[in-house]
Amino acid sequence: MKILITGSTGMVGRNLVETLKNNTGHRLLTPTHKDLDLINQEATQTYFKAHKPDIIFHCASKVGGIQANLDEPVDFLLTNMMISMNVIHAALEAGVERFLNLGSSCMYPRDREILREEDILTGKLEPTNEGYAIAKNAAACLCRYISNEYGLAYRTVIPPNLYGPYDHFDLVNSHLLPAVILKLHLAKLKGEKIVKIWGDGQARREFLYIADLIDFLVVMLNRIEELPNMINVGVGEDYTIDEYYEMTAKVIGYQGAFEHDFSKPVGMRKKLMDISHVKKFGWQAKIPLDEGLKNTYHYFLKIID
Ligand SMILES: NC(=O)c1ccc[n+]([C@@H]2O[C@H](COP(=O)([O-])OP(=O)(O)OC[C@H]3O[C@@H](n4cnc5c(N)ncnc54)[C@H](OP(=O)(O)O)[C@@H]3O)[C@@H](O)[C@H]2O)c1
Incomplete structure (x- = not known):
């Protein structure tokens, strides 16, 4: 399978590349930020059309703590919105049929203690990272629209905080x-x-060990069509x-x-994430x-x- 991983030098991307490299038989495309600036729409579309991956793991993002989000709200909204809109649109244009988008628990309304997928977009977001959360929600929506309108498997995986x-x-x-x-x-x-x-x-x-998230992503490589539009992948x-x-x-x-x-x-x-949906796939965090x-x-x- 030809697999494209965006954000391959980041925490999620690097761990995913290391695991997939050992999972023989796949051809990995791992353009770095330097190779391909995903904000550049034309370059992104050209790259995707030239390489036509079977599946994309979209792990690229501008990520930062509370202070960085408070200091640069313009950049957090703009950069993340542009990266995701470009990447998802370019994937659709290139005829990519399977797409796994990395979401984040900050997509949830701020007043929920238990995070259930169906609660997304039903309340106010946390103001300290609102721009980032809006961009993440927009990306998840675009994936859902594409899945519904084109019958493709564009899904969003939502992990809690990661470590590792x-x-x-x-x-x-x-x-x-x-x-x-x-x-x-x-x-x-x-x-x-x-x-x-x-x-x-x-x-x-709640913190999920990175190897557990990677395990889920690899398991889903051949089952992505079965996933709902958005799914929490937490420890519970x-x-x-x-x-x-x-x-x-x-x-x-x-x-x-x-x-x-x-x-x-x-x-x-x-x-805390509600993990009842992911449990139905027979998956649970192990570490x-x-x-x-x-x-x-x-x-x-x-x-x-
Ligand atoms: N880490 C967590 O705790 C956590 C929790 C929940 C969800 N997530 C989600 O998981 C995904 C990956 O997070 P992460 O922790 O791996 O982030 P990360 O370590 O900060 O990595 C982000 C990656 O995106 C790349 N990137 C940023 N801007 C780019 C651009 N314009 N063009 C191309 N590449 C660009 C970075 O490359 P450069 O470094 O070269 O710019 C880096 O490879 C994100 O969507 C994040 O929201 C993470």
Whole structure:
């Protein structure tokens, strides 16, 4: 099968390429941002028509933390909208029949604690990443319209926060887990006795280990037609922020204490994916949090050397 992966140098893209390379018999097309700027409509259409992939995994996106989203809302909306509209349209124009679009849990209305696919576009989005979420919702809509109007398999997979190899470790811009790994690693090195946790530590969050998401994508390679227009691919289990700190501390060997900084924002109390649809496909996440954390820390130690 000829498989095109956009965003092949990113966290999802790299893990997917590594797995598919070992899954023999496929020909992979992995143009980087440098090779093909997906904002460029003409270049994108020319590339897709020239290569005519059997399936596209669309993993390219401008991704960033809350601060980056707040600082550059114009770019987050414009860039993500342009990339996705171009990529999905070019795929349709090139006659690509199967398309897997990567969505994100930020597509959901901000006031839901349990995220069910049918709740998408039924409420206000989180204002701190509204532009990004609008672009993600627009991409999912376009895929759904194409599926319905042309009878093609253009589907959107919605993961929660991801963690694992090729993640981005940064104290300000990372997601919670990679930031906690970096913070506790530095605290251990400096011998700090206390690490501060923002808020009361009781908000609950869900994290999916990247290998689990890749496993789902690879399983679906030959079953994409069976998928509904949008599907949550989550763990179905969440932990408090305090628990993430405690488990990460155990993995890293940080023996200091934690203190809560109640002056800092907590965010939503809970955000957990409903996974009843994905379960019907006989799929469920396999990697337990402690194992995923160990693997991620192992990767982190390799790249900071
Ligand atoms: N990571 C998560 O926790 C998470 C959670 C839920 C959903 N997702 C979704 O999963 C997808 C992949 O995320 P990720 O974490 O792998 O992101 P990432 O690590 O930031 O990778 C993004 C990729 O997109 C490429 N890209 C950006 N702008 C481009 C352009 N104009 N033309 C061509 N390529 C471009 C980047 O290349 P350069 O770096 O060279 O610009 C990079 O390869 C995204 O749709 C994201 O919303 C991610």
